[in-house]
Amino acid sequence: MSESQQVPTGRNEAAETTDTTTEADDGAAEPVRTAADSHQDVLRQTGRWAGITALALFGIAFGVFAQNPAAFLAGVFGVTFAAYAQAGSAPESELHLHREFEDDRPDPGEEIEVTVSIENVGESSLPDVRIVDGVPGQLHVAEGTPRHAAALDPGERATFSYTITAERGAHEFEPAQVLVRGFSGAVERETRVQDESEPLVCTPGSLPPSTNLSLQPLTTPYSGRVETDIGGDGLEFFATREYQPGDPLSRVDWNTRARTGELSTLEFREERAASVVLLIDVRTEAWCRPTESASSAVERSVEGAMQSFSSLIDAGDRVGIAALGTTECWLPPGSGGDHRTRARELFQTEPLLAPDSVDDLIERPISVAALRQQLPSHAQIILFSPLVDDLVVEQAKLLDASGHLLTAISPNPTTTRSTGESVARMERDLRIADLRRSGLRVVDWAWEEPLVTAISRAGARWSA
Incomplete structure (x- = not known):
């Protein structure tokens, strides 16, 4: 089974960010800072509160011209909330990932359960954590989803499972993609978290021992299971021959000795x-x-x-x-x-x-x-x-x-x-x-x- 590794913020493996990890109603994500190297996190605006400022200013203007206190106060509240959202940031995170396979040596076509747990080992509360596990491209998810969302206080852990269909080969899981957002959700931090799990190795099992694979009597000098037309060591009787000095007593045909008085040696069908x-x-x-x-x-x-x-x-x-x-x-x-x-x-x-x-x-x-x-x-x-x-x-x-x-x-x-x-x-x-x-x-x-x-x-x- 797998082992896990603690990966602090700012030192995780980075990869290309995709818009598919942001909710459709959030709007287009606006990058505000890209990684300076392959180990840095990525911060970006989610666009969740896009348009709030303009709507709030319109409410203020309408309240002034229409002398409508309710519209004016609503506009002021909107501007205040928009300023709070823009000023907010995604909290820094320190996460610990553990991935476990139901069977780490499955047969091809076998469905196995993958259990992933992610723990907040830092000191900050993480109100919105979204994880996408790094399923190898050759494997297909048969049931459930490798995606999960949770809120994690310090020391808290979230666990989820999904089922994959095993394919032949050694499959190494990629680092999990994790998105962390603050309470406002206006800014998200993307990081990559990896564990030290061994690759998932999928090899077919062997056939039953009794399976006849049609091996014909073309053999080598090594002992084995294919019968030959040669006398020697084996289990099936083959013939008798004249006794020669040095033949083991266990191979002497004592029945013939008792009947005729002559010594002869038993030979069995040799298997090679x-x-x-x-x-x-x-x-x-x-x-x-x-x-x-x-x-x-x-x-x-x-x-x-x-x-x-x-x-x-x-x-x-x-x-x-x-x-x-x-x-x-x-x-x-x-x-x-x-x-x-x-x-x-x-x-x-x-x-x-x-x-x-x-x-x-x-x-x-x-x-x-x-x-x-x-x-x-x-x-x-x-x-x-x-x-x-x-x-x-x-x-x-x-x-x-x-x-x-x-x-x-x-x-x-x-x-x-x-x-x-x-x-x-x-x-x-x-x-x-x-x-x-x-x-x-x-x-x-x-x-x-x-x-x-x-x-x-x-x-x-x-x-x-």
């Missing part, structure tokens, strides 16, 4: 680790989505790859990461805690895998030759791609034919809302059928479906 590369399609063609507000197919693929990585490495396999269309994003297959940490950093910091990297993408031709130079000769491939063009299908078949057994996991971004979208869906279905006819295994992953459900459904098809 698979070497797997998770290949994510990040080409411009893959940045498609079923609706404008939905995440992209690349983002969906990255989430699936992160879940698969955790499941595979927990099962003892050696796992790597690559991007289709570039050789810049590459983590060789490995295992262990250090390798898991490197993979987590790559998923969080690699620009090509970022949710907003589509804005900086250029056309990236696929180079199977360059990719094969990176791949270990024994590596299997799990390709994450929406399969929305023919080129990726042809390259997938080439990789599989070159000895890298390939399974495709394809998030489906297509819909049937229009004739064109229905045609795109049918074309994608034909590409999947083409891959299956070529002997490749394909997981057709519906958009709102958990990955484990899609894999289980596909596994039933493979075993049929």
Whole structure:
């Protein structure tokens, strides 16, 4: 959870001021002093009492000419009040901000509550405090509002909450924007208050251990979970062979010894680790989505790859990461805690895998030759791609034919809302059928479906 930091007035982070923080009926805000450096507060007129002076003078003049004492006195009162408002100033503030997350390691799409408390640790009363929390641009507020208003006496604290929808990545909250006004409200002081909370890190959880990720018998010499046609250490009986001096007594077939008098040794089916590369399609063609507000197919693929990585490495396999269309994003297959940490950093910091990297993408031709130079000769491939063009299908078949057994996991971004979208869906279905006819295994992953459900459904098809 987060820690908090006390930030005195005049030393807060400053940022550009916006008129949206001033009420619509206040009128246009009139800056009276700008920050001399990036750590100073900003004072400005709110325009709340604009026009009062002119109206008061009109009342005085009307009272004199019309000999109306009531209008004259009302005008005098108006001028006095306007002078008081103009002479007033926003009090200086010393504020303490604390931000707490309901869960600081949520899964993508999970709604979590953010609780913010702001305390007046200064000696002045603050009759009008307005705060806008610094929600990162990648996160969306699902319920409530990150805005709050309160009056704070010395030592008093105000607390409010709102709910955000988590998105993949590490999200650092910006300093909260705070507006402080005096009793008249004619002048406001803008300041920025930050706490020392850790970034909100959102990574998908792993798949259940029993999930069948279609690892075929292409293995490495390391022990693992993929069955081979080689006798050795394991659990499943494989064969018997002639006893050799030095064989452990626990492996001697005593039943055969009692029956024939000959010594023989039991062998079991050896299990070895698979070497797997998770290949994510990040080409411009893959940045498609079923609706404008939905995440992209690349983002969906990255989430699936992160879940698969955790499941595979927990099962003892050696796992790597690559991007289709570039050789810049590459983590060789490995295992262990250090390798898991490197993979987590790559998923969080690699620009090509970022949710907003589509804005900086250029056309990236696929180079199977360059990719094969990176791949270990024994590596299997799990390709994450929406399969929305023919080129990726042809390259997938080439990789599989070159000895890298390939399974495709394809998030489906297509819909049937229009004739064109229905045609795109049918074309994608034909590409999947083409891959299956070529002997490749394909997981057709519906958009709102958990990955484990899609894999289980596909596994039933493979075993049929």
